[in-house]
Amino acid sequence: MRAGFIRALMDLAKTDERIFLLVGDVGYSLVEPFAQGFPRRFINVGIAEQNMMGIATGLAMSGKIVFAYSLANFPTFRCVEQIRNDVCYHNANVKIVASGGGLVYGALGVTHHVTEDLAIMRALPNMTVIAPGDPIEAALATREAAEFPGPCYLRLARTGDPVVHEAVPDFQIGKAITVRNGDDITLVASGGILYNTVQAAKQLEQKGIKPRVLSMHTVKPLDAEALLAAATETKAIITIEEHSIIGGLGGAVAEVLAESGISGIAFRRVGIKDCFCFEVGSQAYLCKYYSLSAEDIVNEAIHLLKGV
Amino acid sequence: MSEISVEKYQALARQTRVRVLRMIHRAQSSHVGTSLSAADLLTVLYNRVLRLDPARPDWPDRDRFILSKGHGCAVVYAVLAEKGFFPRDWLETFYLDGSHLPGHITRSVPGVEASTGSLGHGLSIGCGMALVGKREEQPYRVFVLLSDGECDEGSTWEAALFAPHHHLDNIIAIVDYNKIQSFGTVKEVLDLEPLASKWQAFGWATREIDGHDFEQIEKALLSVPFEPGRPSCIIAHTVKGKGVSFMEGQLAWHYKPPNDEQLAQALAELGVFG
């Protein structure tokens, strides 16, 4: 996703002089082409994320489109008040980009696990929250975010994430992508876990279950229309995210469903269950450990469908 | 802008203090001391230094002024109204239900560049504006007024590192060093001394002035940047509550508003009777 992001940003910067890239002393072997190609529109602010968000706001208030990039929780939790008061309160044209979303930094430990960001960013007024599902979506999301006037949070995974889409999908902020169609159960995923979700869907199909898969790349504003269609056209809904089950995709979908007036929807949230991931291991290992593997999603789906 | 005599500055500042006292009395709000300590600095800034056009608050070449100590908004609102950025009768609604003027400075008010209120934000926003000005060779300058208390915030020092590194000689930090913060004197709570040396060591061309001496304020503000290629810092030694004898240097006036009797006494000290 990182490569998709930087390539799209380079393309944008070539034609739009307003594009700036700020980094918090990160981006080794990623952002160098941008720094060399557009030295007057690149700033490494140092390890100072609070200042980065203030600078980004000041740049945006001077007519720039600012991408502020850092890793893990650094561009969100470290500076959440600057994001609220500076970026969002001023409705500044700042795109906050976090690399390493979810459990990407697995063995680096809890400080580097990005597992509550969607909940926090979603709560901020004026903020649009996007977690692309694969590298293709990441590039499209970067372009859409640049076009969109106002604060965006873009949660990326890593370099070399698996590609999910066989063709370039129609990508619009706030519009879910239907990755597979079916009418038994709907699997709704945000972020890189879309890959496991599609793997799970394939396994379910082999068992004769027809799942619908939605890439809910925009967590806010949420595509309520796609969800309500799923709630009426399929028997059950499962949300899948590399994030706490509190307040992120699962929470957002639950809010829509609970207020929809549609009764008897079978619903489950697959995610990290309000805990820190103390287990040591890679992203794949931790996803398995915390029940986010394709097999776990399959089991959850079968279990949920038994009850309907 | 044309020259202004000390007498004229004094009259303007007195009028601003009277307005501030009336606003805070009417609203029964807080932070009168911090508005009074900055009144003389703002009088010189808005009448002699800042290149502004009240009819065009978004004129691209205007100087930017950011009040980073957002709780000191009353004095800025009073000055902006005097300069014609918005109707003067708005001041009578300050802090009250349905007003345009909240108790921390807000960008929706004409003439206000940035919303602040949480300390340690303004200098970073100013650095972003100054960076664009510098890289695109635009004529505007960015003035940021900080409190001494917000020099406790780490983010202030992140911004203080940034500006000299990028040679932002178009940004000017002014510290309203009134020696009192929220819960005590600066010396008691978290001593900033030697404050001027700290800014100097961070790379800012730094001068210390008496923040109530109009000649010193004007001289400093008209000679920025103090050194080409470096940001300027003015440590303005001020008195919290300046101009009202019983408010001067008193922590309580960070919080309490004057009652009717105290207002009358304060106004009398400023030459307004009845």
Ligand SMILES: [Mg+2]
């Ligand atoms: Mg103070």
